[in-house]
Amino acid sequence: MLSTTSRTTLGRSKERGSTDRNDLHEVLDTGLVCHLGVVMNGHPMVVPTGYGRIGETLYLHGSTGATTLRAADGGEVCVTVTHVDGIVLARSVFHHSVNYRSAVIYGRARLVTDPEERMAGLRALSEQLAPGQWDYVRQPNRKELAATAVLALSLEEASVKIRRGAPKDEEEDYDLPVWAGVLPLVTTWGEPEPDPMLPEGIDAPVHILHRE
Amino acid sequence: MLSTTSRTTLGRSKERGSTDRNDLHEVLDTGLVCHLGVVMNGHPMVVPTGYGRIGETLYLHGSTGATTLRAADGGEVCVTVTHVDGIVLARSVFHHSVNYRSAVIYGRARLVTDPEERMAGLRALSEQLAPGQWDYVRQPNRKELAATAVLALSLEEASVKIRRGAPKDEEEDYDLPVWAGVLPLVTTWGEPEPDPMLPEGIDAPVHILHRE
Numbered sequence: 381m382l383s384t385t386s387r388t389t390l391g392r393s394k395e396r397g398s399t400d401r402n403d404l405h406e407v408l409d410t411g412l413v414c415h416l417g418v419v420m421n422g423h424p425m426v427v428p429t430g431y432g433r434i435g436e437t438l439y440l441h442g443s444t445g446a447t448t449l450r451a452a453d454g455g456e457v458c459v460t461v462t463h464v465d466g467i468v469l470a471r472s473v474f475h476h477s478v479n480y481r482s483a484v485i486y487g488r489a490r491l492v493t494d495p496e497e498r499m500a501g502l503r504a505l506s507e508q509l510a511p512g513q514w515d516y517v518r519q520p521n522r523k524e525l526a527a528t529a530v531l532a533l534s535l536e537e538a539s540v541k542i543r544r545g546a547p548k549d550e551e552e553d554y555d556l557p558v559w560a561g562v563l564p565l566v567t568t569w570g571e572p573e574p575d576p577m578l579p580e581g582i583d584a585p586v587h588i589l590h591r592e
Numbered sequence: 593m594l595s596t597t598s599r600t601t602l603g604r605s606k607e608r609g610s611t612d613r614n615d616l617h618e619v620l621d622t623g624l625v626c627h628l629g630v631v632m633n634g635h636p637m638v639v640p641t642g643y644g645r646i647g648e649t650l651y652l653h654g655s656t657g658a659t660t661l662r663a664a665d666g667g668e669v670c671v672t673v674t675h676v677d678g679i680v681l682a683r684s685v686f687h688h689s690v691n692y693r694s695a696v697i698y699g700r701a702r703l704v705t706d707p708e709e710r711m712a713g714l715r716a717l718s719e720q721l722a723p724g725q726w727d728y729v730r731q732p733n734r735k736e737l738a739a740t741a742v743l744a745l746s747l748e749e750a751s752v753k754i755r756r757g758a759p760k761d762e763e764e765d766y767d768l769p770v771w772a773g774v775l776p777l778v779t780t781w782g783e784p785e786p787d788p789m790l791p792e793g794i795d796a797p798v799h800i801l802h803r804e
Contacts, residue, residue: 387632387635387637412676412679412690412777413674413676413690413692415627415629415638415672415674416638417627417629417636417637417638417670418636419631419634419635419636420599422631422668423599423631423668423670423698424629424630424631424636424637424638424668424669424670425599425629425636425670425696425698426627426628426629426636426638426670426671426672426696427672427694427696428672428674428676428692428694430690456634456635456636457636458629458635458636458637458638459638460627460638460639460640462625462627462640464624464625464640466782466785467624467721467722469722469725469729469784469800470729471729471730472729472730472731472732472736473714473718473725473726473729473730473731473732474732474733474736474740476718476721476722476725476729478624478625478642478721480625480640482639482640484637484638484639486635486637502685506685506688509679509688509690510679510681510688510775513681513685513688514685516770517681517682517683517684517685517688517768517770518683518684518685518765518768518770519684519685520684520685520686521686524684524686528686546785546787546788546789547787549789553730554789556729556730557794558728558729558730558794559784559786559790559794559795559796559797559800560786560787560789560790561784561785561786561787561790561796562784562785562787563722563781563782563784563785563800563803564781564782564783564784564785565624565779565780565781565782566779566780566781566782567777567778567779568777568778568780569775569776569777569778570678570775570776570777570778571776572681572771572773572774572775572776573678573758573773573774573775573776574771574772574773575758575759575772575773575774576758577758577761577766577772578771578772578773582769582770582771583771584771584773585771588681588771588775591775
């Protein structure tokens with residue numbers, strides 16, 4: 381079950397809320413980037429960044445010099461992951477909507493210092509963005525590890541919202557001679573584009589060619 | 593030209609920055625949802641929401657009762673729009689990256705009260721999400737307008753970051769027998785799914801069937 385603190389109790393569209401932790405995991409595990417919100421000198425700052433999940437912990441990373449990461453270390457953060465699945469085309473402008481799945485996580489980020497947890501977090505981040513690559517390419521060396529900050533965020537305080545299906549119109553509008561329904565947004569992987577620097581004879585491995 | 597305040601001066605990966613206002617407009621005009629960041633009781637809050645652009649103004653909307661909109665009204669906000677175009681598969685974990693286009697806008701949101709500007713803002717919001725629908729479906733009535741808050745945000749303080757193309761690897765890694773390149777992420781519109789409540793004989797119009 382997901383917690384319901386004052387921050388994760390939904391104000392609007394409560395019927396879209398899910399309290400199922402599996403939904404939270406599903407939204408996170410199928411995403412590529414999150415939007416990380418921090419407070420910087422009193423104003424909000426929102427940046428897209430990668431992430432990875434291990435159990436009930438989300439991992440973020442960045443250059444040790446990155447402003448956002450420094451602001452996030454120890455401070456309150458908000459991490460949001462959103463999937464847009466389609467546009468809901470209603471019979472009135474007012475009832476137009478989006479079919480989406482989104483997760484919002486609140487908490488204080490913790491700078492990870494334990495070498496094993498750092499490596500596990502980086503592996504989770506890498507596998508989230510590019511599954512199969514951690515064991516296929518060169519892994520981080522000492523210099524690269526020293527330049528990378530890893531942050532951990534507990535999934536304890538989180539909310540999930542999901543909207544699926546057809547529009548909900550005003551009763552009197554169902555008689556309008558207007559098409560209504562959903563225009564799905566479909567995301568797929570294209571053909572891998574080889575680096576121009578790639579020597580001949582090196583084919584893309586299956587985990588890239590047939591990524592789900 | 594885009595402004596360079598302390599907030600929009602890029603700290604990391606400066607070579608990805610663009611100061612071309614056309615790039616800002618292009619990133620915004622091709623997006624569907626933004627991530628709106630506000631500060632709520634001292635902590636950051638990031639929610640996905642629709643938006644529209646008219647010239648150098650971004651419009652946001654929401655229920656007059658929505659917590660986020662109330663926090664955004666008059667306060668500092670950050671609006672971020674991100675397109676993920678592909679995964680950059682390098683020869684080392686460290687140089688993995690994402691091809692993306694993102695825009696970040698800072699400013700104080702202004703509650704729009706002028707009826708004409710409110711209507712223009714709502715039209716821009718509607719057309720961004722579902723082009724062609726404003727003139728096709730029933731437009732907002734007095735009750736719906738009263739329930740909707742419209743906020744305006746100037747595009748004066750904004751930054752754009754764009755990454756395109758092949759990975760950049762360490763010189764010594766180019767000899768590794770590893771495939772490297774870009775796996776493109778392709779987003780397309782699926783087949784329109786009619787509302788089960790739709791009477792027979794109403795076909796989807798061209799602006800839905802052939803949306804670009």
